[in-house]
Each structure stands twice: as C-alpha cells, then as structure tokens.
Amino acid sequence: MSEKQKTCAIIGSGIAGLGAAIRMANKGYKVTVFERNSFPGGKLSSFENKGYRFDFGPSVFTMPQNVEDLFSLSKKNIKDYFEYIPLNPGYKYFYEDGTIFNAYFPKERFAEEAAKQTNETKENILNYLDYSEKIYNLTKEVFLLNSLHKIKNFLNWHTVKGLINFGKIDALTTMNNANTKWFKDPRIVQLFNRYATYNGSSPFLAPGTMNVIPHLEINMGIFYPKGGMVSITESIVKLGKDIGVNFEFNNGVSEIILEGKKAKGVKTDKGIYDFDVVISNMDVYNTYHKLMPNQKRPEKILSQEKSSSAIVFYWGIKKNFEQLGLHNIFWGKEYEKEFDTVVNKKNIYQDPTVYINITSKHSPSDAPEGCENWFAMVNAPNNSGQDWDTIVKETRENVIAKISKMLKTDIRPLIECESLFTPIVLEQKTASAFGAIYGNASNNKFAAFMRHPNFHSSIKNLYFCGGSVHPGPSIPLCLMSAKIATDMID
Numbered sequence: 378m379s380e381k382q383k384t385c386a387i388i389g390s391g392i393a394g395l396g397a398a399i400r401m402a403n404k405g406y407k408v409t410v411f412e413r414n415s416f417p418g419g420k421l422s423s424f425e426n427k428g429y430r431f432d433f434g435p436s437v438f439t440m441p442q443n444v445e446d447l448f449s450l451s452k453k454n455i456k457d458y459f460e461y462i463p464l465n466p467g468y469k470y471f472y473e474d475g476t477i478f479n480a481y482f483p484k485e486r487f488a489e490e491a492a493k494q495t496n497e498t499k500e501n502i503l504n505y506l507d508y509s510e511k512i513y514n515l516t517k518e519v520f521l522l523n524s525l526h527k528i529k530n531f532l533n534w535h536t537v538k539g540l541i542n543f544g545k546i547d548a549l550t551t552m553n554n555a556n557t558k559w560f561k562d563p564r565i566v567q568l569f570n571r572y573a574t575y576n577g578s579s580p581f582l583a584p585g586t587m588n589v590i591p592h593l594e595i596n597m598g599i600f601y602p603k604g605g606m607v608s609i610t611e612s613i614v615k616l617g618k619d620i621g622v623n624f625e626f627n628n629g630v631s632e633i634i635l636e637g638k639k640a641k642g643v644k645t646d647k648g649i650y651d652f653d654v655v656i657s658n659m660d661v662y663n664t665y666h667k668l669m670p671n672q673k674r675p676e677k678i679l680s681q682e683k684s685s686s687a688i689v690f691y692w693g694i695k696k697n698f699e700q701l702g703l704h705n706i707f708w709g710k711e712y713e714k715e716f717d718t719v720v721n722k723k724n725i726y727q728d729p730t731v732y733i734n735i736t737s738k739h740s741p742s743d744a745p746e747g748c749e750n751w752f753a754m755v756n757a758p759n760n761s762g763q764d765w766d767t768i769v770k771e772t773r774e775n776v777i778a779k780i781s782k783m784l785k786t787d788i789r790p791l792i793e794c795e796s797l798f799t800p801i802v803l804e805q806k807t808a809s810a811f812g813a814i815y816g817n818a819s820n821n822k823f824a825a826f827m828r829h830p831n832f833h834s835s836i837k838n839l840y841f842c843g844g845s846v847h848p849g850p851s852i853p854l855c856l857m858s859a860k861i862a863t864d865m866i867d
C-alpha cells in the first residue's frame with residue numbers, strides 16, 4: 378500500500394512563502410498556501426492607478442539564481458515563465474553639487490566612472506569591491522546559506538575560516554567607519570554607506586560586515602524582470618499551480634492549532650485544516666502575537682529594535698525625463714543627520730535622500746504615452762504612533778521641492794495621480810509588525826544573531842521563512858530563508 382501523501386500549510390504568499398511552497402511540493406508534499414489578501418506576493422506585488430502600473434515594494438532585483446533554482450528544481454524551463462535582463466547602468470546618482478554618476482557594469486567600468494566623477498582612484502574602488510567580495514566569501518556559509526541556529530553548522534571549516542579572518546569582516550566597526558577609512562571623497566563614502574538601507578539600518582550604527590552588500594549588487598550585477606518586479610511573484614505562482622500547489626486567497630490564518638508540542642494545522646474564517654507541517658511566512662512577531670498568543674515567546678528576539686520603513690509617493694507624471702533611468706538616487710546633503718532623524722527622532726529629515734524608480738523606462742506600457750510612473754521613496758522610521766498625516770504632508774513638500782530643484786523643472790503640476798505607502802499601509806497590507814519593512818534592524822553588531830531561527834525551538838513541525846527571520850530581508854535572502862527552512866524538513 379502506498380504511503381499517504383504528507384501535507385504542508387504555508388501561511389502567507391510573500392516571496393519566501395512562495396519559495397517554500399515550490400520546495401515543499403518538490404519534496405512530495407501536498408502544499409496549500411493560505412493568503413489573507415486577494416492577490417499573492419505581499420510586498421512583491423503591484424497595483425494600478427489611472428493607467429499607470431506600479432510595483433508596490435521592491436524594485437531592485439539581484440542574485441536571480443535564487444529564483445532560477447526554483448524552476449530547475451521543478452524541472453521546468455524558466456524561460457517559459459520568467460525573463461530578466463541585466464541593467465547598465467544600474468543606478469544614476471545625482472548629487473546636489475551637480476555631479477551625476479552612472480553606476481555601470483562590470484565593476485571595472487563602475488570604478489572607471491567613479492574615478493572620472495570623483496576624487497577616488499579606480500584602483501581603490503576596485504580594491505574596495507574585492508574587500509566586499511572577501512566579506513561575502515568569509516561569511517556566506519555561516520550567515521546566509523545555512524541555519525545560524527544549528528550547532529552542526531558551526532563545527533566546520535567555514536566557521537573556522539571565518540574566525541581566523543575575523544578582522545577582515547569589519548564586525549567590530551560600523552559601515553561608515555570602515556568606508557571613511559577606505560575613501561576620502563564624501564560622495565563615494567555616501568554611496569557605499571547607502572547599502573545599509575537595504576536592510577533598513579543606519580550605516581552609522583550597522584556593523585562594517587554589511588559592506589558585503591555592494592558585492593551582491595556591483596560585482597554580481599543588477600537585473601530587471603520583464604514586466605516589472607511583480608512578474609517574479611506571478612511566475613512563481615504559475616510554477617506552483619503547474620506542480621500542484623493549492624493557493625487559498627482571501628483565506629487568512631487566525632490561529633496555528635497546537636497539540637502539545639506539535640502543530641496540528643491552521644484555523645481560518647473558512648474552517649480548520651489539518652497539516653503535517655506548518656511554515657509561517659507571516660512576520661514572526663505577529664506569528665507569535667496573533668496566531669499563537671498563548672505560547673511562550675522568544676521575547677529577547679521579538680523585542681529587538683525594528684528596521685526602518687519608508688514613505689513612497691507613487692506618482693503618475695505627465696512628462697518624460699530623458700536624464701532619468703530605471704533607478705535614480707537624489708542625495709540628501711547631510712546623511713548622518715538624515716539617519717539620526719529616522720533612528721533616534723523617529724521622523725523624516727527635511728532634506729531626505731530620494732530614490733526614484735521608473736519602470737516605464739523599460740516597460741513602456743506601465744505609463745500612458747509621454748508619461749512616466751514614478752515610485753519616489755524616502756527612508757522613514759517604523760510606526761511608533763507618529764502623526765503620519767503631518768509627516769507625509771511635510772515630506773511631500775520637501776521631496777517635490779528637492780526634485781524640482783535638482784531636475785530644474787517644477788514637478789508639482791506634472792503629478793497626474795498619487796498613491797501612498799506609509800508604515801501603516803504596509804502593516805495593513807502585509808501584517809509587517811510596526812510597518813517595519815525589514816524585520817529587526819541591523820543597528821548593532823549582534824543583530825545577525827538576533828533574528829529568529831527558521832524553526833521553532835520546541836514545536837517540532839513549525840517552521841519560519843521570510844524577511845523577519847534568518848538570514849534576513851530582500852528577495853534573495855527571503856528565498857534563502859525558504860531553502861534553509863525546507864531543507865530542515867525530513
């Protein structure tokens with residue numbers, strides 16, 4: 378007699394939940410993904426407003442092999458589902474002193490261009506990018522690719538190598554301290570400091586080890602998924618359906634049903650379902666507080682400082698700006714004050730650095746002819762009860778004034794429609810605790826160790842994946858979390 382097929386519930390269809398669904402289906406499980414929204418993807422979703430299409434959250438696509446792995450694992454040709462192209466330049470950086478720096482690829486071209494536009498040498502930039510790669514090679518096995526919470530992962534050569542080379546990963550200094558040792562030109566220091574924002578932290582507090590991030594982007598490349606970022610979600614959902622994953626939209630989980638030290642299944646408004654394994658892709662803080670409020674909580678981990686959030690103005694703009702690309706950064710002049718305002722004053726600085734993403738540069742159908750879809754984002758604190766209406770109003774004025782000045786065009790009359798992202802909107806849409814985008818902040822040297830493991834310490838068949846648990850946020854790391862969690866099962 379054949380063995381009964383085992384079953385797995387995934388709570389949430391964020392990118393990590395989708396990755397976990399594909400991996401569990403490939404292990405032979407009957408997988409059901411419960412999603413409280415009517416659409417998949419969580420932060421990696423999309424919406425429309427008056428003829429403009431906008432990606433809701435992520436806009437920078439790196440390390441595509443993490444997506445590719447899901448298709449090869451499922452023995453499907455990725456080209457039948459998903460296509461992406463390398464970007465060149467990746468970013469356009471606009472400084473208030475008039476400097477415009479295009480971040481070209483490969484790294485030699487990046488360094489050449491940086492040397493042309495700033496007072497740094499090509500050699501020094503290339504040496505820095507080698508240093509960033511070295512940090513990656515020394516830390517990836519311990520901090521990214523495996524569970525940080527299984528003792529066996531520490532008893533191996535990779536950890537020994539990491540320990541021998543501890544001094545080279547800058548764990549005891551801050552990103553900014555490390556970067557000011559490397560560079561004299563403040564424009565380049567600022568450029569490399571910015572990578573702290575990729576996990577919602579401050580470069581003036583986050584450990585220098587996070588200088589690994591430039592390697593993942595500048596050395597490895599930055600890509601654009603045809604059809605926008607949401608096509609990552611859409612293609613994995615299609616793959617899931619093709620290999621038998623069941624998706625339950627509009628069916629949010631209200632409780633993880635436990636029996637002793639075992640998860641028995643999940644409860645939703647529509648019923649109670651039994652499962653052999655439960656994987657939560659819901660923010661881990663809310664998984665404990667909302668889905669199993671009577672269980673003992675790992676308070677030390679859950680009470681860590683939360684990451685920053687953002688304000689995003691999604692603007693339909695009635696004009697084409699030839700000088701802009703897909704990814705554009707308009708620097709604020711006082712970076713330290715900007716982060717101090719976000720981290721300590723829980724507010725947004727009056728001269729914020731503004732990131733503008735315009736997918737219509739590559740996908741013309743994302744905006745009406747002659748127009749552009751602007752995603753204008755500034756760093757913001759997470760929600761601790763601030764008066765967001767006032768913060769948004771002031772920030773809107775500051776952003777419009779800054780961009781109008783730097784582009785020498787009054788953009789106010791060009792704004793045809795507007796939607797808004799705030800920490801409150803994010804919390805409502807994705808259940809991200811306090812509207813923090815990236816789970817716990819990395820504003821101290823122990824942060825990597827203070828993310829929740831991908832398993833529950835005493836409930837055997839309960840696992841976690843997503844940006845709020847190990848190894849952390851972003852599309853590639855979330856997909857790694859799905860792999861780490863599901864590799865532990867069976």
Ligand SMILES: Cc1cc2nc3c(=O)[nH]c(=O)nc-3n(C[C@H](O)[C@H](O)[C@H](O)COP(=O)(O)OP(=O)(O)OC[C@H]3O[C@@H](n4cnc5c(N)ncnc54)[C@H](O)[C@@H]3O)c2cc1C
Nearest residue numbers: 389391392393413419420434435436437630843844851852
């Ligand atoms: C503005 C912004 C910009 C970003 N920029 C980038 C970028 O450029 N590049 C990059 O790589 N990353 C970026 N990120 C980060 C990246 O989007 C996230 O790290 C990643 O998408 C998080 O995925 P996740 O798997 O943790 O799930 P989430 O996206 O948080 O989704 C969780 C899902 O679970 C569902 N859910 C929650 N509770 C329940 C429940 N009880 N029952 C059922 N369903 C539930 C939610 O509705 C949601 O769909 C950005 C994020 C934002 C918001």
